[in-house]
Amino acid sequence: MHELFLTSHIANDDLSRTVRILQGYCGMKPVSLIERRLMWEGPRARTNLKGIDPGFLMRQPPQLAPVWRGLHEQLVRQSYILTLIYDVTRDFGQAEANGNEEKPVLDCDQLPGTLRWSDLPDPGVNRPVNTRPIISIEEQRGLCTIMQSMGHRFIKEIIQECYRFINNNVVFELSRYLQLPDHAGNKQQRKISTHLPPFQSLVAFDLENKWILTASVRVANGNDPDQMQQGIGELTTVKTEFEGCFDLHMVDRHTVDTRVKI
Amino acid sequence: MASIPNEFPISLKSWPSSNSNDSTSLPNLIQRINFERGGFRDISEESLHQEIAEAEAESSNGEEDRSSEEEEVDEEPDRMKELMTARDEMLVQLEAAHHGAAFALDFVSLLLSKDTPVQAGLSMTPQLREMVGTGTLGADKIQASRITDTQKENNRHVAKGWKIQNLNKTVDTILESATRLEKEMETETKYWEQVLAVSENGWAVCRLPNEKQTLGVRFGFLEAAPAFRNQSLAALRRNADGSISLDQGVTSTEPQCVRVRVQVNGINTGSSTIPRPVPEDGPIESLILQARNTIFSTELWQELSRESRTLGAFNVRYKGDPLTFPLDSERTILLDPVILGDSAPSPPGPDDSTAEGIAIALNLLLAYSHRQNHRRRTQIPAPISAAKRPNPPYNLLRSLITRHRHQQTITSLHNLLAPLCAMLKSASLTPTPSYTIIHSPSQPPPFANFSLAERTISSLTERLESIATLKLTPDTTLTITSRTSQFPVAGTSFGLSLNQESELNATCVAPPAIADVKGVEDYVFFATSCALASLFISPDVDDSSWIRTAQPNVLRKLFQGGRAKQLVFNVSRMKTGTKGVKGNCSLSVAWEWMRHDSWSVGSENTMKYREANEFGEKRGEQGIYEWKHVAGWDDGEGQVMKGLEGVVTDAGREEADGARLRQKSGRVQAFKGN
Numbered sequence: 001m002h003e004l005f006l007t008s009h010i011a012n013d014d015l016s017r018t019v020r021i022l023q024g025y026c027g028m029k030p031v032s033l034i035e036r037r038l039m040w041e042g043p044r045a046r047t048n049l050k051g052i053d054p055g056f057l058m059r060q061p062p063q064l065a066p067v068w069r070g071l072h073e074q075l076v077r078q079s080y081i082l083t084l085i086y087d088v089t090r091d092f093g094q095a096e097a098n099g100n101e102e103k104p105v106l107d108c109d110q111l112p113g114t115l116r117w118s119d120l121p122d123p124g125v126n127r128p129v130n131t132r133p134i135i136s137i138e139e140q141r142g143l144c145t146i147m148q149s150m151g152h153r154f155i156k157e158i159i160q161e162c163y164r165f166i167n168n169n170v171v172f173e174l175s176r177y178l179q180l181p182d183h184a185g186n187k188q189q190r191k192i193s194t195h196l197p198p199f200q201s202l203v204a205f206d207l208e209n210k211w212i213l214t215a216s217v218r219v220a221n222g223n224d225p226d227q228m229q230q231g232i233g234e235l236t237t238v239k240t241e242f243e244g245c246f247d248l249h250m251v252d253r254h255t256v257d258t259r260v261k262i
Numbered sequence: 263m264a265s266i267p268n269e270f271p272i273s274l275k276s277w278p279s280s281n282s283n284d285s286t287s288l289p290n291l292i293q294r295i296n297f298e299r300g301g302f303r304d305i306s307e308e309s310l311h312q313e314i315a316e317a318e319a320e321s322s323n324g325e326e327d328r329s330s331e332e333e334e335v336d337e338e339p340d341r342m343k344e345l346m347t348a349r350d351e352m353l354v355q356l357e358a359a360h361h362g363a364a365f366a367l368d369f370v371s372l373l374l375s376k377d378t379p380v381q382a383g384l385s386m387t388p389q390l391r392e393m394v395g396t397g398t399l400g401a402d403k404i405q406a407s408r409i410t411d412t413q414k415e416n417n418r419h420v421a422k423g424w425k426i427q428n429l430n431k432t433v434d435t436i437l438e439s440a441t442r443l444e445k446e447m448e449t450e451t452k453y454w455e456q457v458l459a460v461s462e463n464g465w466a467v468c469r470l471p472n473e474k475q476t477l478g479v480r481f482g483f484l485e486a487a488p489a490f491r492n493q494s495l496a497a498l499r500r501n502a503d504g505s506i507s508l509d510q511g512v513t514s515t516e517p518q519c520v521r522v523r524v525q526v527n528g529i530n531t532g533s534s535t536i537p538r539p540v541p542e543d544g545p546i547e548s549l550i551l552q553a554r555n556t557i558f559s560t561e562l563w564q565e566l567s568r569e570s571r572t573l574g575a576f577n578v579r580y581k582g583d584p585l586t587f588p589l590d591s592e593r594t595i596l597l598d599p600v601i602l603g604d605s606a607p608s609p610p611g612p613d614d615s616t617a618e619g620i621a622i623a624l625n626l627l628l629a630y631s632h633r634q635n636h637r638r639r640t641q642i643p644a645p646i647s648a649a650k651r652p653n654p655p656y657n658l659l660r661s662l663i664t665r666h667r668h669q670q671t672i673t674s675l676h677n678l679l680a681p682l683c684a685m686l687k688s689a690s691l692t693p694t695p696s697y698t699i700i701h702s703p704s705q706p707p708p709f710a711n712f713s714l715a716e717r718t719i720s721s722l723t724e725r726l727e728s729i730a731t732l733k734l735t736p737d738t739t740l741t742i743t744s745r746t747s748q749f750p751v752a753g754t755s756f757g758l759s760l761n762q763e764s765e766l767n768a769t770c771v772a773p774p775a776i777a778d779v780k781g782v783e784d785y786v787f788f789a790t791s792c793a794l795a796s797l798f799i800s801p802d803v804d805d806s807s808w809i810r811t812a813q814p815n816v817l818r819k820l821f822q823g824g825r826a827k828q829l830v831f832n833v834s835r836m837k838t839g840t841k842g843v844k845g846n847c848s849l850s851v852a853w854e855w856m857r858h859d860s861w862s863v864g865s866e867n868t869m870k871y872r873e874a875n876e877f878g879e880k881r882g883e884q885g886i887y888e889w890k891h892v893a894g895w896d897d898g899e900g901q902v903m904k905g906l907e908g909v910v911t912d913a914g915r916e917e918a919d920g921a922r923l924r925q926k927s928g929r930v931q932a933f934k935g936n
Contacts, residue, residue, distance in 0.1 A: 001645055027484050028636070028639070028640045031640070166639065166640055166641070168643070169643050171643070217646065218643075218645035218646065219645055219646045219647075220644075220645040220646060221648070224648065226648075227647065227648065230646050
């Protein structure tokens with residue numbers, strides 16, 4: 001699967017205006033999401049990457065098997081940083097804020113989550129949008145165990161606050177990243193915490209507290225020029241329609257590099 | 263200064279830019295004449311005069327005609343175009359004046375530069391200075407002015423007159439435009455007040471995409487099919503008097519709605535109400551509402567006809583208007599689109615409420631489909647692929663038909679169980695058998711933000727399941743689960759089950775699934791007779807008690823001397839002469855003497871049942887007692903003479919009663935009314 005996207009930055013002051021504009025454009029109320037994103041780093045090696053355990057691949061149900069196999073092929077070729085995404089609610093840390101003794105335990109391994117792999121965007125000089133291959137495996141349990149078995153190392157977690165809008169095939173995500181207060185200073189964190197601090201105590205990752213607006217389209221087969229052209233067409237239409245309002249532009253592909261540096 | 267004419271003042275004009283363009287110059291004229299007339303030979307002054315006169319006469323006639331035509335065709339001239347032309351003209355003249363003034367200034371400055379070079383140099387353009395230099399033009403008075411003081415005075419008066427005249431004209435114009443503006447303001451205020459009222463009443467007001475200066479109102483539905491969604495914008499135009507009018511453009515259609523009629527044997531027995539059309543000068547709100555209803559009805563009609571193609575199996579027929587489908591064995595539903603105010607309102611009929619209900623249900627189902635569209639639209643879409651995204655028709659009629667079938671099923675279950683319980687009650691059974699039918703609770707909504715309205719529609723259409731519980735005896739409870747599904751084939755299936763403790767689990771196993779009500783009825787009747795029989799079985803085998811046989815509804819009692827008595831319980835549907843009366847059933851208990859042997863070995867319940875039935879008829883019963891329930895009997899019609907227990911006790915006696923009953927040699931009947 002390929003993802004085509006354009007991004008823009010929105011100042012925090014313009015947030016409500018942006019939400020209103022997108023609400024009108026898409027004809028829907030924003031879907032407000034808070035996602036916990038766990039980053040896992042692959043082994044620091046160039047060769048002899050083992051990828052995913054073959055036994056695990058064999059056990060997968062037929063509809064998921066090709067997706068896992070696709071991921072395996074990528075991970076054998078190159079070591080990547082993978083992301084696990086878990087939906088959380090805004091009041092995840094309320095218990096702690098209220099001084100409640102019993103904190104809700106968030107054991108990510110027991111919760112259904114999404115495994116997300118995305119490649120370095122294609123160089124594609126002729127394309128007006130960023131494109132990159134992605135693999136997204138949704139609603140899976142026990143992902144942390146799988147990651148460990150794949151020799152991946154947990155490095156960091158981050159919270160994404162997001163408003164999602166959809167217009168035809170284009171998905172607009174207006175999001176910002178927040179850090180846990182304990183880890184704001186540290187570069188790396190070694191353990192997945194089972195409790196989250198109250199939402200209000202999270203620290204914005206970006207010092208200017210800007211929001212990122214991403215307009216993206218997913219294409220099933222990136223090698224099919226017709227499908228790609230349709231996706232590009234929809235995104236450029238959006239870009240033209242928002243001209244003068246949001247500056248949707250391509251990003252330098254190396255800013256979203258997910259490969260492990262060795 | 264003799265050359266200066268008296269008609270002073272002379273207007274200062276810019277120099278013609280080039281002579282070559284002058285159309286009145288002699289070479290040009292000669293060329294034109296040669297070209298148009300082929301030389302000067304046939305041209306004389308008179309002929310030209312005549313020609314001009316003719317042309318004028320013609321054009322004046324033509325103009326009159328044309329102007330009258332124009333007035334008819336277009337009474338309101340294009341105001342915008344007129345304004346633009348006037349503006350252009352004004353700009354041209356202003357530019358010419360500016361040029362003229364600049365040249366005059368240059369000229370005067372050059373003239374003065376000889377005497378006062380510093381002062382004149384300030385107002386002179388650098389180009390002129392470079393080209394001719396300062397002080398190169400001189401002027402001198404060569405003749406005394408002929409203008410006398412009187413003439414000067416006159417000229418001053420004329421100038422003053424002109425000024426006053428023009429000032430008056432200006433004042434008039436300004437006053438006129440002020441009045442016009444005031445009027446415009448009034449009409450504009452009136453218009454905006456109405457637009458605001460429309461907006462405040464919840465209608466979405468926006469600019470028209472192709473006419474940015476015009477306001478429009480969105481009256482249609484965002485979730486409708488694209489064809490209808492694109493038609494759902496109408497312009498709010500301002501009339502000359504400031505009132506507002508709705509302009510639906512080329513898509514404007516007559517107001518219409520979908521009419522539902524009920525027919526019995528081709529005669530109308532009911533019709534849904536058709537609203538009155540709003541007059542064209544009616545309030546804007548009503549017009550918008552009517553436009554909304556119309557577009558909704560149009561879409562409903564299109565979806566109904568689209569769906570009807572997939573519902574041939576339900577006898578839904580659509581070959582041109584109207585669309586028909588049978589509601590039950592007698593009534594047919596007819597659907598067709600009608601234009602409001604075109605047809606006279608139909609006289610009230612007995613099925614008006616049914617027709618109205620169906621019309622409302624169809625509208626609600628379409629609105630529900632819109633909600634589902636919205637839900638689908640706001641989910642993350644599947645990636646773009648070569649596969650086409652299907653656009654299946656909405657389930658409007660299908661939901662209606664399955665719901666109706668389900669209700670019919672429930673009714674037939676009531677028709678089965680109510681008389682059964684009434685009849686058993688008349689047989690003085692304790693505790694009295696009873697039944698309940700409950701609708702299974704709706705499933706938790708598939709989505710988190712499922713609104714109450716959606717939940718209601720979903721519970722009425724999506725999962726149609728009812729559970730009937732029939733408590734026959736203290737030990738035996740029969741549960742009938744009827745489930746009606748929409749897909750893949752609309753139909754009802756029944757699941758039957760007995761409670762775990764029941765003895766019937768061993769003798770009369772419930773079939774797991776039955777497809778029709780008749781099968782259910784057969785089983786329920788057989789199970790009832792078995793359950794009744796099981797009431798009289800005693801665990802110990804001795805002379806004084808009934809024992810079970812291979813057939814669960816037949817009991818046997820052994821007497822001394824190898825003789826035995828057999829007792830058959832049978833519950834069945836009773837045929838009556840009255841047509842259309844449903845819900846009659848009867849219980850018969852028959853007994854007779856027999857040889858004590860195993861006379862019947864059957865494996866199937868139905869076979870046992872049939873044989874047990876035949877048993878009573880073939881062997882010449884020695885006694886039979888029946889309880890009947892007939893729907894429609896009045897109170898007091900039919901009276902219960904004996905209870906079941908009494909009858910069974912009597913039947914179990916060895917000699918005396920048997921003899922007595924034999925002597926009676928007939929059927930003893932007990933009747934029970936409603």
